Amino acid sequence: MINPVFMIAIPLILAFLSLVAARIKKWLLLSGVLINIAILFFLEKGETVIGGFKPPFGINLILDNYSMVGLALAGLLLLAGVVLSLDKADKYSTVLLTALAGINGMLLTGDLFNLFIFMEITIISAYILSTAGKKPEYSFNYLVIGSIGSVFYLAGLVVFYSLTGTLNMADLAAQNLSMGTPELLVPLFLIFTAFAIEAKLIPFGGWVKGVYGNSNRLTGALFASVYASTVLFVFGRVFNEVFALSGAVQTIIVLIGVVTFAFGEAAAFRQVKMRRILLYSSIGQSGLAAALFALGLIFPAVLLVISNAVSKFIMFSITGKLREIYKTDDYTDLKGVFFSNKLTGIAFSISAMSLIGLPLFFGFYAKLNALTALFNGGNWFIPAVILLFAIVEGAYFIRLLIALWAPGKEGEIADKSHAVGEIRIFNIKKSILVFILSLVILAAGLIPDLAGKLISSDSGFMGGDGPAFTMSQLKGGE
Amino acid sequence: MNLTIILAVTVVLAVVSFFITRLNKKAGGFLTVIASLFAFVGLFLLKGSIGGEFSIFYFSFKITMVGWYFALIMVLAYSMTSFFNPFWMDKMMYPGSYNFMYLLSMAGTIGMFFAKDFITLFIFWETVVWSSTFIIQLGKSRKASYVYYVVSAIGSMATLFAIMMAYSVSGTFVISEAFAGLSGGAAIAVFFTFILSGLAKIGIFPFHVWLPAAHGNAPHTFSPVLSGGLVKMGAFIAFLSVTAFPAYEIFSGMFKVMGTPFPIYFLMALGAISIIVGTLMAIKQEDAKKLLAYSSVANGGYILIGILMLDQVGFAGGMMHLVNHAVASAAAFLAIAAVAYRTGTTKMSEMGGMIHRMPVTYIVYLVAIISMAGIPPMGGFVSKWLIFQGLADKGMLFLAAAAFFGSIGSFMYVFRPLSAVFLGQTFTRDLKKKEVGFFMMLPMLILTALSILAGVFPNTILRVITEIQASVGISPVTLAENTIVTVNGYLDAFRVFIVFGFGFTIAFVIFIVRRKSKKVELMDTYTSAEFIHTRELLHYSSKFYAPFERLYDKAPDTMKLYKKIAVKIGELGNLTESLFYGHKPEKTVFWVMITGIFVVIIGGVV
Amino acid sequence: MKKVFTAALVILFGVVLLFGLSKSIDIAGYGDGLIPGKAADAYINKNVTSGTGEIIFGETKNAETGSANMVTSVIANYRSFDTLGEVTVLFLAAVGVSLIMGKNSKEGKMKKSGFILRTSAGIIFPVMLITGIYIFTHGHLTPGGGFPGGSMIASSFLLLYLADENFKLKITGFKVAEGLAGTLYVMVGAVGLIIGGYFLINFLPTGVVGDLFSAGIIPVIYVLIGLKVGSEITGIVRDMHKEEVSV
Amino acid sequence: MNVMSFVYGFLVLLGVFVFQTTLTGLNRKVTARLQKRYGARWYQQFLDIFKALRKDSTSHGWVFDFGVIMALGGIMATVIFIPVAGFEAFPGLDNIFVISYLLAVGMLGMAMSAAGSGNPWASIGVARALTNMLAYDVPLMIVIFTLIFAFDSSSLSEIAALQQGMGILGWNAFRMPLGGIVAVIALLGMLGKKPFDSFIAPTEIASGPMVEYGGKHLGFMFILHEFMTFIEVSIILSLFFGGGATIWEYMLKYAVLYTFMNIISGVMPRFKIDQAVKYFYRVPLAMAIVQGLVVIFTGLGVTLWF
């Protein structure tokens, strides 16, 4: 069994070393993400104390199912991203290694202040990666907004510290502060703001458009999958395990999440640039996940985050590459581009269809779980909004898929002579990699119960409910 | 026969056909014929195991009479149309995917009709939706595919909502039990949201916009399936929404119109509106496929009204109209496809006199439209007759008025392609065209035969329907040997056919015994002293009903409604984009502060 | 008008925030930070793992951390993991600065500095350097530590930049120092894991509170931090000093 | 269904042909007198038909022939189903829907044949005829629907029988006056009499289709027209004017009704086709609906008023 601290220590050492041995930093990065995955499955479960000081005095790492899922997701996608875009990643090797440490730290840590630090590491790495878009004003915007978030987080945290005298998550949770009361509203709001900014919730995520919209195939894929899912995972932990939401705060956060979902999908609907479509869709999805987390429906939210992360990873990678080749990501200029890239196209389509929540794909299972859980909680309004905007979501994704697959004038049958270019988007190895990733979505969608079991081992996360809906319940008639 | 085998074989063959098509396009097409015929025969043999329950994978199925009935109609449309597939492979952009999706969607429909629980139903349903979406885009319009998906999605999302809402009350997804315990406002919400996917699929106003778009622009080999088959999925949902969801019982306390609870009557009225809209729009069309698509809208209205009546006669009519419309519509679309196979167009103004080149196709089309218009001795007459009787029995005047309108209007529109495509002068371009080969003719002839058989021996079909009626607990329609008996009279379709034959024979004999007539060319007609030597010009086909069309050419377009909604959503998106996003931090700071103030005030602190 | 509006909004936000916060803590008061049972009490008494009673300066031997400076004990021992992250943040920032300034840039030139600056720089530079080193080596005893010490080292180099417009820094050495110091920090933690079973455990004898050679690994860590911070900030200064050749 | 039925059917056909052709001939005279002409002899119509049948003809292809046969065959089949004074060749099959839809077979055949001639005027005629049909049929069918609802029967003979024995006030035309008016107006449309004769329109388009027909084809068309007239008048007669208890009563009533139609037609101008549609969808449709609502909700008219 390996101490989980190595999930942080090894990338850090490699990051520090990459500065010294700049020539092999690409390989350091690759080995870093590989080791990260390799040791992931041999980690010691439970609580790990650092420095020998028991919490709440020392810092502890917590490796439960929940953080395990987060780690696996982030690690695998980061690995895929690095492999897929090694040429781009080379320059950012040090940053990516540090980011890996930061992400692992965020997911593992059991201390709120420690979380702050790892969050800063992660965000700063994001600031740096965002400069790949060659639009410094957006990076600057991100930096300023992110800093406001950090300041708010610290301010909120300190209030809690002054009330309880502890920074440890479990210890704070044990104090049984009643989070629904007006007394704790402002500090909670301050902390929420910090997460909302990172989780792209409307109206806090003003940086997203510029940063995602100018991302390349590496950064876009990482932002939308690795970073986004990590932030949401932490969001879920903080607002369920540490600050168990209730009362007005909960309503407000749920409302913000739902509004984000609706607005995000609406904004995506009118875009023609693929990156913009994807970025607004990401905003919408994280709004939904945040709302679910805030309602305490952790399992569906996790499913949603996973499905979204994998899909977005694939789609952003392909989109970024398309933009590289054709200098545009306006899909009306890319009609029929998948004709000569069928494998890549299928991967893209599977991802998109999973996002929409069409059956046979993993997204459907996630959506079904979310709906069941929501209805079980007696809530019908949010499902209505979800389904209403799922139509919008489906509309723009299907429109996109149609355009990318079937070129041709209106009134004439689809014909390959109208297809854009015959350039291979990815070489054969990379296509297969992307395709396999998409097959994961398909497979997980075909055997969702197994996938669900793999994710939560039936018990749910952090004491929450397990799957609200399983396919096997159909057989039993229950 | 075992449903597992049918489903497994079709799905496996779907995948196989994908790869085979990559090797040899034609072979892949023939594989779809084999697979769909296999499924048809398999389903036919499945009748013995009705009532059985089992599960495959995590899906659970129950073989019901009604499911069997629907599935058989559906697979009939699929298998007949599949005969055309091999001949269109070269024109497809993605032949492999086409074959794959074709069979996958067929498997989806089969699974859907036999689903025991709503999740299984929904999964198969949506599979059909997306696979057919990807087929339609291969046709003439990308937009059509988009419209098709959006309208379907509106329906299926609403239905999912209803399923979930019902689940939250009853705690089960099993179709027969899921709606237990609903009442009041929740019942109304579930009813309307549940049936929405049915309405969308049948093409009931205002969801009919996808039919002309999709039917009219889908690949010629898929339009028959869409119109003859997939539309009937909606009828299944309509069926469930009055049987599995006991609408008549739940709403029995509500305000009633002519003995029918208001929510149901409202839907019937929508059906009536679609009859009128479909008829009027069909009259206007210049494209044969779009015309037939609108006729499907109108016929969908009949089906919906019939099924929702859930009584002895009208219901039987609605259920029977399913078959008749499926057969006739598939045949008509296939005939148009056959013509398009030779001429390459479906625009009525670009064709003429095909009867001289393709007489068999003409007969097929003629019989199909006679059935669609509800003229004896074809099947369509019997089902419409039943629906009329049902309506007359209940005294639903306005619905009946719409039904009459649609029925007579259908004479108008079905005649148009007949006249424009088949009759009149053959265009110079088409003078050398030949009839389609036997392999393509075969399905058309089978469908034609079925159409006539359904009209002459309607009781064969009605007997199945009586069993369905018995299974949902309504008194079955009374059948004598060849006779259908209703309160208001009875119909002996066979005798009507015989008398018709008698009259025809007399006329034929008189005709034959008179002197043989001299053949003259079609260009040799009386043209009021004008001499026109261009075949194309002498053929009257575009704007056929111009004076009539003028009466309603300012009618609002439903598509505009959807466009407006889309624009509104876009505006919301625009607003979101401009309000929250940019490159200046001040925007976010502003919103953080506003939200902060808002939150604190809402939270009751200040 | 816009200014008034913005100001009004900020003030409104402030007022609302004030009201809200005043429900959670005494916003107007000050000096009430004595929270019973808070984690920090254990840091002061050094009895997190085992209670050793009162800690007396210059007498208590082998106390938990052995650092006279309690802040240092928190930073470099109790919450050393935070500090590792903190160092990483700075490291990341330095990497980011050098990445963003890019390769296609050369070192810029300062204005020619004045006489006093130039001559005094030569004198002050070693003093600053030594002071910086002093500060981080005595971090466990006196106020200060790795961060201030490192900054002082960096500012000594900044002084050189200011003083001499032709001053150029050889970068490799700093990079190596930066990288190795960071690596060693983690290594120290890992060694602790091997010896004591916990990452970053204080595995050296802690000595007498108040001695120079006390507090176990704290001085070691602080030296590493000092070196690292010093080289990082120097790196930042150097990179900021670059000029872009072409846009 | 036995052989006798067919024999009876054949006899009905013959009788109807003789009767209606005579009546047509007489009415030609009536119309002529209205227009201050002398008019042809009463048997001129017979002469026309038999002459046409004897002559040579030209054909525009097989659908031209087939359409004519199909039209006459369908119409003759319909005639067989029409109950005359309670007599039916095939008892129980006088269902109003069957008759009105079987009628459509004949029309479709005619339309097909006409369009098959390749003459564009023919197509215009067909288009107008079908539009006209859509115009008059909806109000008429609503009225018929009302009758079916009122009498719980869709059998022509039964509805006719229900009106008999109560004198003239027992006729549906008087029990449901609005419906009666609608029926009469619709009958004008069905018969293609003025003001609804734009699809025949002798001076505009008749020269089109008609000249394409000659010889036996034209003869068929004549016979067809006689049968069709008989069917249409009979339907209205049975539904609204009590049919006839005896064959003589029936023939008398029939002659009066038909002549009445001719007289109205003789003094009317002609509607354009879109005007006809507009007219039918304003006045008769409204009347039919009012009549229907009255019957359905009040029951007024189901029994005798007085």
Add this chain to the structure above:
Amino acid sequence: MIRLASLLLILIGLYGIFSSRNVIKILIGVNVMELGVNIFIISVGFFKGGIAPILTADSFSSAMKFVDPLAQAMVLTSIVIGLGITALGLVFARKIHAQYDTYDLGAIGGGKDD
């Protein structure tokens, strides 16, 4: 009072970010905010009569009343992070200037996405 002052500093920082479009000024605003929050943290750890948390010859015993060392440690961390962010921000500012020849965000107009 000092907490009020720290809050005020945060607000001033916010105002700076909110009202200014100059990149450097915005960064200054961020720094002021950070300063504010740092003071706020310190203020939470302080209590009247507390002494600096260092054992010296004068304040020799842990039994004496020391102010909260944890808050001070947090502030130290926060300062360092602030430094890192400021450094990055300044580099971004330089990048903006190099690319657009201005520090004024209002004059950039967002630019089109590449």
